[in-house]
Amino acid sequence: EVQLVESGGGLVQPGGSLRLSCAASGFFFSIYGMNWVRQAPGKGLEWVSSINSDGGSTSYADSVKGRFTISRDNTKNTLYLQMNSLKPEDTAVYYCARANFPGDRGQGTQVTVSS
Numbered sequence: 001e002v003q004l005v006e007s008g009g010g011l012v013q014p015g016g017s018l019r020l021s022c023a024a025s026g027f028f029f030s031i032y033g034m035n036w037v038r039q040a041p042g043k044g045l046e047w048v049s050s051i052n053s054d055g056g057s058t059s060y061a062d063s064v065k066g067r068f069t070i071s072r073d074n075t076k077n078t079l080y081l082q083m084n085s086l087k088p089e090d091t092a093v094y095y096c097a098r099a100n101f102p103g104d105r106g107q108g109t110q111v112t113v114s115s
Contacts (some may be wrong), residue, residue: 002026002104004096009109016086020109022096030054030074033046033099034082038092039108046092049081050099064090086113 008020020036036048049070050062058070069082079096091113098104 002098002101004098004104004106006094006096006106006109009094009111011112011114012086012087013115014086014113016113017082017084018086018111020081020083020094020096020111022081022106024077024079024096024098027098027104029077032101034070034072034079035097035099036070036079037097038094038096038111039104040089040092040112043092045095048094051079083111086111088113 002079003025005023006020008018012018031053033050033052035050037045038048041044047061048064049068050073051058051070055072067085071080093108093110094109095105
């Protein structure tokens with residue numbers, strides 16, 4: 001059974017930082033690309049970032065480019081999202097997801113950016 005468990009969310013002031021983690025199990029993590037997506041209140045899912053299987057290729061939505069960094073540790077089956085210079089519009093539930101498997105998504109972790 002595929003399991004993706006996100007953690008690291010919380011309340012942070014504008015300009016602050018958070019590091020999200022996603023612990024993966026139930027599949028060969030190291031051979032799959034992974035994504036971070038988010039859902040703001042009252043809005044649909046928004047793609048945030050992707051990383052390929054060995055971490056050598058990454059991509060970002062324009063809204064987070066230069067502020068967020070995706071990474072992975074295949075020895076720990078863990079995906080990360082370092083979020084810097086956070087803005088109120090980054091407030092959302094953040095999910096990790098296995099690339100090309102839209103149903104494989106965790107329960108999410110809430111990120112709230114507010115003063």
